[in-house]
Amino acid sequence: MSIEPGGKVPNGLLRDAQQRMLDAAEDEVQLELIDPISPEEMADAQAELGPDAGPLTVLRAARERRRGRPKGSANRRNADTVSYLLQFGPDPLRAAMAIINTPPEVLIERSYALDPVKKRMSYSEALSLQIRCMEMVAPYLHGKQPVRVDATIRGVIVQEQIGQIMPGGTIINGEPLGVLGAPMVEGDDRHDA
Secondary structure, eight states: OOOOTEEEEEEEEEHHHHHHHHHHHHHHHHHHOOOOHHHHHHHHHHHHHHHTTOOHHHOOOOOOHTTTTTTTOOOOOHHHHHHHEEEEEEESHHHHHHHHHOOOOHHHHHHHHOOOOSOOOHHHHHHHHHHHHHHHHHHHSOOOOOOOOOOOHHHHHHHHOOOOEEEEEEEEETEEEEOOTTTTTTTTTTGGG
């Protein structure tokens, strides 16, 4: 199909060309992630495989070590998912920030305008909505602080066991102690020692 000078480009042809450009750019980005194997990596693989390993085996082993996304490179899958989901609605963080910045009185009026038949949002409900939005946005604005752990031991008594452990129970100072769940029976041969 030819296009005359000054003529219109069919929409399907334009979309196809745009898609081909995006695919080519995507392939180019992926090729940048594949760096050539360094001599040090080859030497490490050779040392691991031994002197009898052939060059292709060494190359394959060196590549195996480097599998996965290199450190510091972008995770394309996450970016693609985000851009796909954003075409269906607003960014949730922006929406939450808009609710945070809206005065509670305006939120109350909007709730009444949306559904005047039902109960109007109370002031405390408007504030709790804003607080929930703040809790949702906070980790994106401020890094999560490390959790502090109290490692002090309180109320624990450590006792040393003196005696021997027998299959039928424990004997301490010549007196048998029962095993949990097993009743002690007088005259049991297992405990006489």
